[in-house]
Amino acid sequence: MPIKGNLQLMKEINTAMIMNLLHKEGRLTRAELTKITKLSATTVSVLIEELIAKRFVEEVGEKPSSGAGRRAISLQINKDGGYVIGISIGNNYLICAVMNLHGQCITEFKTKIAIGNDSLGEQINTALYACLNQVESLNAELIMGIGISTPGIIDELEETVLYSSLLKLTNFNLRKQISAVFPNVPVKIVNDSNAAAFAEHYSGAGKDKTSLVYLTINEGIGAGIVLHSQIHSGYMGGAGEIGHIPVEPNGEICNCGQRGCVETVLTNPYILIKCQALAREHGVAIPRTIDEIIARYDAGEPWLEPLFNRIINATMLMIASAINFISPEVVIIEGWMNRSSRLLDKIKDALENFPFPFEFTRDRVLPASFGEKGALYGSATLMLQKIFSASVLD
Numbered sequence: 001m002p003i004k005g006n007l008q009l010m011k012e013i014n015t016a017m018i019m020n021l022l023h024k025e026g027r028l029t030r031a032e033l034t035k036i037t038k039l040s041a042t043t044v045s046v047l048i049e050e051l052i053a054k055r056f057v058e059e060v061g062e063k064p065s066s067g068a069g070r071r072a073i074s075l076q077i078n079k080d081g082g083y084v085i086g087i088s089i090g091n092n093y094l095i096c097a098v099m100n101l102h103g104q105c106i107t108e109f110k111t112k113i114a115i116g117n118d119s120l121g122e123q124i125n126t127a128l129y130a131c132l133n134q135v136e137s138l139n140a141e142l143i144m145g146i147g148i149s150t151p152g153i154i155d156e157l158e159e160t161v162l163y164s165s166l167l168k169l170t171n172f173n174l175r176k177q178i179s180a181v182f183p184n185v186p187v188k189i190v191n192d193s194n195a196a197a198f199a200e201h202y203s204g205a206g207k208d209k210t211s212l213v214y215l216t217i218n219e220g221i222g223a224g225i226v227l228h229s230q231i232h233s234g235y236m237g238g239a240g241e242i243g244h245i246p247v248e249p250n251g252e253i254c255n256c257g258q259r260g261c262v263e264t265v266l267t268n269p270y271i272l273i274k275c276q277a278l279a280r281e282h283g284v285a286i287p288r289t290i291d292e293i294i295a296r297y298d299a300g301e302p303w304l305e306p307l308f309n310r311i312i313n314a315t316m317l318m319i320a321s322a323i324n325f326i327s328p329e330v331v332i333i334e335g336w337m338n339r340s341s342r343l344l345d346k347i348k349d350a351l352e353n354f355p356f357p358f359e360f361t362r363d364r365v366l367p368a369s370f371g372e373k374g375a376l377y378g379s380a381t382l383m384l385q386k387i388f389s390a391s392v393l394d
Contacts, residue, residue, distance in 0.1 A: 014039060015047050019388035020064065021076050022057065022204070029063055048075060055081045055120075056101075077101050082144040084387065085131065086380035087124065089113070089150040090372065091166050091219045094120075096141075097379035098135060099380050101387075107134040116168045121177050130183045145186045147383030148174055149195035149375035151222060154237045159189045162237075165244075165256050166220050167213045188383045192216075193240050194231045195382065196374030197224025200332050202381050204369035213322045214368070217335035220264050225326065243267075247314060265314045268336055271307075278303060303355040308343065316350035320367065321357065329350035332369035 022028060028036075034044045051057035058078040079102040088095040090113060097108040106272055109130040116122040132140060152164025159175035161167075178187050190198075197214035206212040206226070214224040221243035225232040240323055243263045244256050251260025252270060264270045268290045275293050279286045281305040287293045297304045319331050337343055349361045370377055373383075 011047070012042065015051070016388055018044070018047055018257070019051070019077065020385060022075060023384060023388055027060060027063075027074040031072055033075075037256040044309065050306070079104065080141050082387070084144060084380055084383045085128070085146045086376045086383070087127070087146065087148045088192065088195075088376035088379065089120070089124075089148065089167070089375070090375065091151060093101050093372075094123055094127055095130050095373070095376050096124075097376060097380070098131050101144075101384065103380055103384060106181055107131055109134070115392075117170065117172045118171065120167065120172070124174075124177055125181055128129065128178075140182075143182060143185055143321045145188065145383040145387045146178055146182060147188045147195075147379035148178070149188070149190055149192040149379040149382075150174070151192045151220065153241065154191050154233075156190060156233070156237060159187060186386060188379065188386050190231070190379055190382055191222075191224070191233065191237060191240070192375040193222035193224035194233060195224070195376075195378030196334065196368070196370065197332070198231055199370055199374045199378035199381060200368060201226045202227065202378075204374070205332050206330050211326070211328040212330045212332055213326060213328045214332045214334065215319070215322075216368075216374075217266050217333065217337055219268055221266060223322070225328075227328075228327070230391055242318065247317075260316060262318065266311060266318075267385075270327075271311070274307060275304065278307060290336055291339065294336070294343075297332050298340055298342050308346075312343070312346050312350055315347050316354065318350060319347070320354045320356070323360070329364070331365050333365065334371065334374060338367045 018033055021033060021036060030044055030048060034041045048057060055078050057075055060074050060076050063074045079100040081101050084099050086097045086099055092113055093110055094113050095108065095110045098106045100106060109127050114120045150161055151166060152169060153162045157164055161169045161172040161174065163170055174189050175187055193214060193216055195214065197212060200206040200214055201209060201212055210229050212226045216222045223240035223242050225239055244254060244258060244261045246258055246260045246263060247262045248260030252264040253259050254261035254264050266324045272290055276286050284303060287296065297308055322331060348365055351360050352362065354360065368374055
């Protein structure tokens, strides 16, 4: 009995390895899979035939070859073999999307985010039904998993948002919420910054990097960390919660109740309020949006320089701290700062002048590839990886 159990476990591990390789690389031949996995050609062939029979893998024609002889047949995951749902719970919007097994979006539902446990719970149900109704041919039985990204402190084992200050969530059980609509579908819940960090690592600005720090700076501040190609959540999922580190003892009161958090220096709402007050003091036109402020800063309006110098210094110190603590290959920034090349250049200038143990190069700071949808694609990608474990495919 133990031998049979061990053989089944090895089969599941090998199948998962093949599926994850096809997911990441797109197309591979049997020979390439044999070389990469170091499995025997017979083992690979048997596993592939089983996956083709289950409609998880398909043959997609001959692979071009410069040599003579029979050309190898390329394989890929059958994109229509099933579907996943990605849900991104953001500070401003909830996005729900149905994706095929290639991670391509089939349909999407987006709405202004609801605040509080009860309101958000109702909104999630509405979004799920809206997505299903938008795809008439979609069989709900083909939904193989649901990936959810959310801000806040998360207990991934209990699938619960323990706390989110911006969304006013406390002990919000996402598994219970999803089960009301999909009682038997696997669920993967991940912090939004971690999900976006993984998306950038998997196929974005940090592709082929084994370590990175992802910073999102918009209405709030969050950080996602990838180490050794894995999300680093830290104890109790608390890694990356940097938005409420106090940096100005006499600064603004933050929405968390503390005074002078880094969020009060770098985030959209506080910057807009400060710039409007400064504009009144200087007798200049009062800006109405963060985009207007960025445009006027890029144009060189002098009254904005002192405030933006503080922003540059705070951002430089935050990134420098991350580099000194973790030494990631790259730091990826998502948010309003990416809309000002002048601001990013000045931040990189400041980092070049910071006394790191070894020389800092500007190409270690990169803009995010996926923008506000990074968390959505990251949660779906992580769910696909979970699906491609053999135990789920059986």
